[in-house]
Amino acid sequence: xxxxxxxxxxxxxxxxxHGNIDIDIKDGKLVSANWQVVEAPRFFEAxxxxxxxxxxxxxxxxxxxxxxxxxxxxxIRAVERAFGFEPSAQTMRLRxxxxxxxxxxxxxxxxxxxxxxxxxxxxxxxxxxxxxxxxVEIALRLKQLANDACDLVxxxxxxxxxxxxxxxxxxxxxxxxxxxxxxxxxxxxxLESIAGLLSGFTIPAFTRETEFVSLKGEDSYPxxxxxxxxxxxxxxKEEQYLEMTNEYKVEQSTSKWSxxxxxxxxxxxxxRMNNNFDLLHPGAREVAHTLGLKPLCHNPFxxxxxxxxxxxxxxxxxxxxIDEHLGAAGNSAREDIEPREGSGIGAVEVPRGILYxxxxxxxxxxxxxxxxxxxxxxxxxxxxxxxxxxxxxYAAEKGDSELELMASMLVRAYDPCISxxxx
Amino acid sequence: xxxxxxxxxxxxxxxxxxAFMEFTSCEGCQLQVLNNExxxxxxxxxxxxxxxxxxxxxxxxxxxxxxxxxxxxxxxxLERLKLVRRNAKTLVAMGSCACFGGVNQLKNRFxxxxxxxxxxYGDHTMDTMEAVPVEAIVPVDLRIFGCPxxxxxxxxxxxxxxxxxxxxxxxxxxxxxxxxxENICLFELGQPCLGPVTRCGCGAWCTSRxxxxxxxxxxxxxxxxxxxxxxxxxxGFGDRTFDEMLSCFGGFTAQERKEESKA
Numbered sequence: 001x002x003x004x005x006x007x008x009x010x011x012x013x014x015x016x017x018h019g020n021i022d023i024d025i026k027d028g029k030l031v032s033a034n035w036q037v038v039e040a041p042r043f044f045e046a047x048x049x050x051x052x053x054x055x056x057x058x059x060x061x062x063x064x065x066x067x068x069x070x071x072x073x074x075x076i077r078a079v080e081r082a083f084g085f086e087p088s089a090q091t092m093r094l095r096x097x098x099x100x101x102x103x104x105x106x107x108x109x110x111x112x113x114x115x116x117x118x119x120x121x122x123x124x125x126x127x128x129x130x131x132x133x134x135x136v137e138i139a140l141r142l143k144q145l146a147n148d149a150c151d152l153v154x155x156x157x158x159x160x161x162x163x164x165x166x167x168x169x170x171x172x173x174x175x176x177x178x179x180x181x182x183x184x185x186x187x188x189x190x191l192e193s194i195a196g197l198l199s200g201f202t203i204p205a206f207t208r209e210t211e212f213v214s215l216k217g218e219d220s221y222p223x224x225x226x227x228x229x230x231x232x233x234x235x236x237k238e239e240q241y242l243e244m245t246n247e248y249k250v251e252q253s254t255s256k257w258s259x260x261x262x263x264x265x266x267x268x269x270x271x272r273m274n275n276n277f278d279l280l281h282p283g284a285r286e287v288a289h290t291l292g293l294k295p296l297c298h299n300p301f302x303x304x305x306x307x308x309x310x311x312x313x314x315x316x317x318x319x320x321x322i323d324e325h326l327g328a329a330g331n332s333a334r335e336d337i338e339p340r341e342g343s344g345i346g347a348v349e350v351p352r353g354i355l356y357x358x359x360x361x362x363x364x365x366x367x368x369x370x371x372x373x374x375x376x377x378x379x380x381x382x383x384x385x386x387x388x389x390x391x392x393x394y395a396a397e398k399g400d401s402e403l404e405l406m407a408s409m410l411v412r413a414y415d416p417c418i419s420x421x422x423x
Numbered sequence: 424x425x426x427x428x429x430x431x432x433x434x435x436x437x438x439x440x441x442a443f444m445e446f447t448s449c450e451g452c453q454l455q456v457l458n459n460e461x462x463x464x465x466x467x468x469x470x471x472x473x474x475x476x477x478x479x480x481x482x483x484x485x486x487x488x489x490x491x492x493x494x495x496x497x498x499x500x501l502e503r504l505k506l507v508r509r510n511a512k513t514l515v516a517m518g519s520c521a522c523f524g525g526v527n528q529l530k531n532r533f534x535x536x537x538x539x540x541x542x543x544y545g546d547h548t549m550d551t552m553e554a555v556p557v558e559a560i561v562p563v564d565l566r567i568f569g570c571p572x573x574x575x576x577x578x579x580x581x582x583x584x585x586x587x588x589x590x591x592x593x594x595x596x597x598x599x600x601x602x603x604x605e606n607i608c609l610f611e612l613g614q615p616c617l618g619p620v621t622r623c624g625c626g627a628w629c630t631s632r633x634x635x636x637x638x639x640x641x642x643x644x645x646x647x648x649x650x651x652x653x654x655x656x657x658x659g660f661g662d663r664t665f666d667e668m669l670s671c672f673g674g675f676t677a678q679e680r681k682e683e684s685k686a
Contacts, residue, residue: 013480016450040447040497041549046542047529055667058637062526062570065451109457113478123480126472129464136464144460155632157458158451158571162632169633249547256544419449 003028003396007404011038012411014114014124016066017418021387021407028396035384035411037253041422048359048370053079053165053339056367060357061159063372063423066109068159069102069150070350071357071420077225078357079165082344083337090331091167092224097321098153098163099223099348100314105146105157106351107269107307110415112139112194115304118409119201135197138190142311145187149180149318167334174326181322184315188283191312195287198308204406207298208389210382211262212271213244215349221279221313222272223349229275231296232261238347241356245373250381255421257381258373264381267353268414269306270297284313300386303413307351339365352376352417376421379414386410429469429585436585442474442486444507446500447527447554448493452518452572453477459574466578469585488513488584494520494527494554501560508561513584516557517577519570519639523673526570527554532670556673565590568640570672573625593624594644597636601627609635615660617668620646620675641674 007023018039024031044063048056056079061072073095080087087095112135113125122128129136147157152172155161162169215222216229228236228244236244247256259265273280273288277295280288288294288309293302343360353375360369390410394403429436443453457478459466472479473486489511495501508514519525531553533539540549557563567580583590597618601608604627609616617638618630630636655665669675 011476013476013482014478016477040500041543041551042447042496042527043530043539043543043551044526046533046539047526049542052664052667055637055671059526059529059671062449062451065449065454065571068449068451109454113457117480124475124478126467126479129467140460140463143458147458147460155634156571156628158455161629161634164634249544254549 002400005400007400007407009404009408012408014117015412015416015418017416017421019411019416019418021404021411023391023403023407025391025395030388030392030395033387033391033407034252035380035387037255037380037418037421039254039418039422041254044423045370045372048367051367053083053361053365056359057163057165060372063374064417064420065158066106066417067102067350067352067420069098069154069163070348070355072160072163073099073224074346074348074350074355074357076163076165077346077348078344078359080337080344081346082342082359082361083165083340084342085166085337087167088331088335090325090328093321093325094153094168094172095163096223097318097325098150098160100318100321101146101149101153103223103314103351104311105143105150107311108139108142108146108194110351111198111304111307112143114415115409115412116197118405118412135193138193142187142190142194145180145183152176152180164334166337167332169334171330171333177322177326181319184319184322187315188312191287191308191315195291195308195312198305199291203299203301203305204409205299206301206390206393208300208386210298210300211260211265212274212296213260213265213267213378214272214275214354215347217276217279219279221276221281221317225347228347228354230260230265231271231274234260239345241345241347241358241373245356245378247373247377253380255377255380255418258378259381264385265378266300266382267375267378268303269310269351270300270303271353272349273306273309280309281313281316283316284309287312300410301413303415307415343369350375352415352420353378372423374417374420374423376414376416376418379416380421383411383414383416431586436469438469438471439487439585440473440483440485441470441581442489442507442511444474444476444489444491446491446493446504446521447496448518448520448525450477450492452492453490455571455574456577459578462578466581469581484510486511488515490515490517491521491557492517494524494556495560496527496551496554498550498552504557504560513564514557514561515565515567515580516563517567518572519568519641519672519674521557522566522568523641523677524554524556525672528673528676529670530554556677566592568622568674569625570639573628576624593622595623596643597621597623597625597627597630597640599623600625601630604631606631606633609633610654610658613658615655615658615664615668617651619654620648620651635668637668637671638675639672641672642678646678
């Protein structure tokens with residue numbers, strides 16, 4: 001093994017968007033290790049100015065191709081809070097169900113299709129179609145269930161159509177919901193198989209003490225709105241999100257970075273789980289226990305495991321939500337909403353972590369000011385610091401290809417959504 | 424992926440080498456390809472993947488068909504796109520961003536482009552230019568419309584290409600598909616809608632869920648814009664609403680530019 005070497009990955013594969021890894025090692029010691037984001041920015045905040053409250057959720061969903069439902073829900077929450085509107089219990093229930101199904105879809109896509117090939121020694125899921133057809137079949141079945149449920153509740157799996165400020169344009173058909181409920185019940189076995197697969201993976205024994213930021217659950221595992229919490233003990237109101245995110249610009253990235261109590265912090269499934277473990281469904285906690293995941297876990301590679309634990313949680317909680325919905329008296333799908341001058345902030349836990357949309361509206365219901373803080377941009381600084389620590393730890397003992405793979409796996413573990421982060 | 428060789432009328436099909444790539448976009452159109460779980464494996468057996476960075480690590484520049492997602496907003500993208508054009512026999516613009524500039528072109532409407540950058544990044548410089556569709560830079564052979572693309576349409580296009588047929592692009596308004604679905608007209612429900620002038624092929628995706636058509640697929644070949652404006656006015660929707668809806672995805676903006684250049 002050469003003691004001095006350079007490792008470069010241009011446009012890292014199996015992540016959403018464009019990022020590069022650059023590692024420089026001299027005499028077996030780290031000189032530099034950099035996580036660079038080179039994605040072309042889109043300027044969503046600037047282009048939202050002047051847009052009407054009806055157009056804003058539809059447009060802001062287009063920030064992301066994976067978590068468009070999360071962006072739309074977050075946008076709707078900001079609009080409704082700006083106008084002082086409280087959604088009905090029925091609307092909240094169905095929105096959470098939709099949110100859950102996006103979480104399931106996104107986590108299964110990431111763990112099974114983007115991350116798993118690394119642990120199985122492949123460059124993609126394609127060779128696994130022949131080598132492990134059962135696993136691929138299970139993963140596809142889970143993803144399809146989640147996507148079908150998103151179609152049913154949200155109108156479309158990508159860039160949803162039915163969710164609007166005030167509620168839904170149309171409610172899901174009850175019989176179809178029953179069929180989704182039956183499939184969710186069956187999915188628990190599939191999730192058990194995926195958990196079994198994960199338990200066979202060799203997760204790198206790498207830890208770096210990290211601050212974790214998420215919503216703060218009160219009586220349930222948090223997804224939509226509420227107080228903000230960091231594992232270092234910071235608690236803020238949703239409205240104080242700027243004090244939680246502290247964005248700044250760095251040269252190595254077209255995305256902004258964030259910090260709180262330390263040089264960086266992490267958001268996402270691992271952060272949510274670390275901060276709200278006791279609020280997970282008992283069935284999900286059991287899976288966490290089986291997979292050796294317990295708070296506070298400082299190993300970023302365990303985010304993959306946390307995502308599967310969350311899959312079990314959202315599947316079980318979705319069954320409860322559907323039962324509640326089917327048992328409740330039906331209300332109107334959509335309530336009237338009156339635009340007014342004002343500001344509103346929405347915080348929503350999307351698959352990759354906590355997302356914020358903040359809008360100010362003029363009297364005419366059009367945006368005068370807009371800010372959005374994306375989970376992956378909050379994670380970039382933490383990825384950078386993890387990368388340095390990872391290379392420091394393994395520089396002397398791992399060969400080029402092994403080190404390149406570990407660095408790539410580290411970035412992938414965060415499930416970055418780079419296009420989102422340069423919205 | 425290897426797998427069995429597909430045949431059509433007993434003739435063995437040649438699996439084209441396909442590349443999926445993205446420029447300035449949300450990458451959602453590529454994900455729509457993966458989102459078609461029930462037919463995904465059969466679909467993949469029709470083609471050979473040469474480049475699909477979002478899902479596959481191995482990459483090659485040797486491909487027949489390039490599916491290009493996203494609009495072009497930076498010099499390096501422009502160079503990369505020209506290279507793709509040289510490599511591909513067939514270049515398909517996939518989705519509204521690639522076809523019209525998509526939501527990204529909404530930033531073009533500000534006269535002060537430096538102000539757009541400043542609004543998001545403060546005093547930091549950021550390399551960007553006016554968002555343009557793929558065909559503004561290189562010739563495009565086929566276009567798959569929509570934000571997002573409809574995965575069935577995407578698969579039909581690929582099947583046509585594999586069979587050596589020319590994919591059919593419908594030229595009728597969304598209204599046709601919406602009526603065929605027996606939906607109540609959204610205007611009757613008090614909502615504005617661009618269904619009468621927008622190109623169909625989506626199966627009235629939004630309007631069937633009582634959500635208005637925002638025109639993501641762009642106009643039909645000869646949209647009746649004066650009548651559309653009149654219908655909007657009759658139902659109490661003024662210029663501001665109409666213009667906002669037309670502007671969202673760039674399809675109608677491009678149409679306007681074409682009309683202007685004719686006049």
